[in-house]
Amino acid sequence: MPTLREVLDQRVREADSSLYEKLDNRRVRCFSCGHCCPIPEGQPGVCKVRYNRGGTLYVPWGYTAGMQCDPIEKKPFFHAYPGALAYSVGMLGCDLHCAYCQNWVTSQALRDPRAVSPPLEVSPQVLVREALSQGAKVVVSTYNEPLITSEWAVAIFKEARSAGLVTGFVSNGNATPQVLEYLRPWTDLYKVDLKSFDDRRYHELGGRIGPILDSIRRIYALGFWLEIVTLLIPGFNDSEDELRKLCEFVVNVSPDIPWHVTAFHADYKMDGERDTTVDDLLRAAEIGRQAGLRYIYAGNLPGSVGPHEDTRCPQCSETLIQRYGYLIEEYRLTTDGRCPRCASSIPGRWAPEFSGQIASIPFRPHKNSAGWRSRLFTITGH
Numbered sequence: 001m002p003t004l005r006e007v008l009d010q011r012v013r014e015a016d017s018s019l020y021e022k023l024d025n026r027r028v029r030c031f032s033c034g035h036c037c038p039i040p041e042g043q044p045g046v047c048k049v050r051y052n053r054g055g056t057l058y059v060p061w062g063y064t065a066g067m068q069c070d071p072i073e074k075k076p077f078f079h080a081y082p083g084a085l086a087y088s089v090g091m092l093g094c095d096l097h098c099a100y101c102q103n104w105v106t107s108q109a110l111r112d113p114r115a116v117s118p119p120l121e122v123s124p125q126v127l128v129r130e131a132l133s134q135g136a137k138v139v140v141s142t143y144n145e146p147l148i149t150s151e152w153a154v155a156i157f158k159e160a161r162s163a164g165l166v167t168g169f170v171s172n173g174n175a176t177p178q179v180l181e182y183l184r185p186w187t188d189l190y191k192v193d194l195k196s197f198d199d200r201r202y203h204e205l206g207g208r209i210g211p212i213l214d215s216i217r218r219i220y221a222l223g224f225w226l227e228i229v230t231l232l233i234p235g236f237n238d239s240e241d242e243l244r245k246l247c248e249f250v251v252n253v254s255p256d257i258p259w260h261v262t263a264f265h266a267d268y269k270m271d272g273e274r275d276t277t278v279d280d281l282l283r284a285a286e287i288g289r290q291a292g293l294r295y296i297y298a299g300n301l302p303g304s305v306g307p308h309e310d311t312r313c314p315q316c317s318e319t320l321i322q323r324y325g326y327l328i329e330e331y332r333l334t335t336d337g338r339c340p341r342c343a344s345s346i347p348g349r350w351a352p353e354f355s356g357q358i359a360s361i362p363f364r365p366h367k368n369s370a371g372w373r374s375r376l377f378t379i380t381g382h
């Protein structure tokens, strides 16, 4: 029986030429994420899934390690097609190693021996057919860090676009100018996890804050629809000073970027910190408001944060979208995305009209599924 490494080594192709360069002595430099790894011959990059064989960079291709239809609010996107279903697909691996990762079984594959998730052989055509058969409006690359598997995401997005679907990235934002240029023609929505505003914290997670802040500015400037999430972890990233600086940075890019501040619960290796409380979320939301952010959402504690799940008009305070968790309880935006009371334009990607909530909870395919069959690899471990 093959190992996961052996199976994945069969599911690769050469990296897009814009995402790497050849160096001397058969070394290559990858530009798919902010690490910009120089990779010696025969070695993988930090993410473990892109590797140099004979002076050529090989990258993941032709499989998925997880797919599921979710409400788009779960990604979370609150200003993009509310109520739509987002068909979410992922591969394996990540360029960071967050101790609290909720997707560690897929993201830490090839790094943590306990993270074993067998890949499923599949084509972009089959994935998009499946998304359509389940009623999805959006296809999202998520679960692992999609930047490190950008070529495969773009292959799926090209297919999705030609079928009339919207496309999105759920990412840590550790990007490069090269990869954002590569993604831009095929990607509509981009969610960034801004995990901290302290470079020392990012070092603990395996990254640097510089490339992430640069990427946030660039994602916005390039015209992706951008929303930012900060998982609020008591004692890790919740000091008043840090939150104020983080919010001021986002306001500086644009006060119209929605900021989701969400509640932490113990996961993976981070089980010493206490869970985030309602008061913690409300304090962070108030810091965001004072900094000048116009759209702040407190997440993961549905029904407990008052109006902080709702979208309100920043001009006249009219409630425009009322939510409970992922569920839209009321939708009052006009067909052209304006406040019905004062006609202010609300930034976002709005459908011409709200077609109702397709699903309030994640669901798995049943009778509407296209019924595809594929090869699930059996593996022995790493």
Ligand code: SF4
Pocket: 030, 031, 032, 033, 034, 035, 036, 037, 044, 045, 046, 047, 048, 049, 050, 095, 147, 148
């Ligand atoms: S995706 Fe990032 S971590 Fe992986 S090889 Fe490329 S630069 Fe290195």
